[in-house]
Amino acid sequence: MFTASDLRKGLRMKIDNEPYVITEFNFVKPGKGQALYRCKLKNMITGSQFERSFRSVDTFEPADLREKTMQYLYKEVDKYCFMDNENYEQIYLTEDQVSDAKNFMTDNIEVEILLFEDRPIGLSLPNFVELIVTEAEPWAKGDTVSGSTKPVKVQTGYTIQVPTFITEGEKIRIDTRTGEYLTRVKG
Secondary structure (H helix, E strand, O other): OEEHHHOOOOOEEEEOOEEEEEEEEEEEOOOOOOOEEEEEEEEOOOOOEEEEEEEOOOEEEEOOEEEEEEEEEEEEOOEEEEEEOOOOOEEEEEHHHHHHHHHOOOOOOEEEEEEEOOEEEEEEOOOEEEEEEEEEOOOOOOOOOOOOEEEEEEOOOOEEEEEOOOOOOOEEEEEOOOOEEEEEEOO
8 A cells, every 4th residue: 555655756556446647746735734745647548637636644555557578469450469478368459558659569579568457558669679661762962951861661651750871671770769760770
């Protein structure tokens, strides 16, 4: 059990049988009366946010969250299939649960699936992925109006700005946290 003194930004707790994470936290001590803990909470399943104040005597149940390494297999209509590497069971995440991660997922990539009471609710990608450029416009010498980058499309369909020397068929490393180009990969 958590107490009000345990509250901090990033803490995950269970309220009304739903997992929440604290996104903002403030300690307020009015001139008279009891201290209050004002928190902005985000539902980890629906994404909805609200503010709530807690008293110093309030207690909270920790959210039963765990991460499990799984392998991405394929997309089926609007669901993404992942396989547990230990027991080969398959689970599905919706398009909303996967969100922007779909821009960086290739077949067989290993990801961390976030489970709440053994129900999948989200995923975390590796910090860096290597993808192949499938479409790249040739760069014309002297074309510096657009700066020193150009848009290319990678194998997942994601469009990214890269240096002008990157050509079709090359492998590039991308930071999945920012969605930005990092470097060209040899070999």
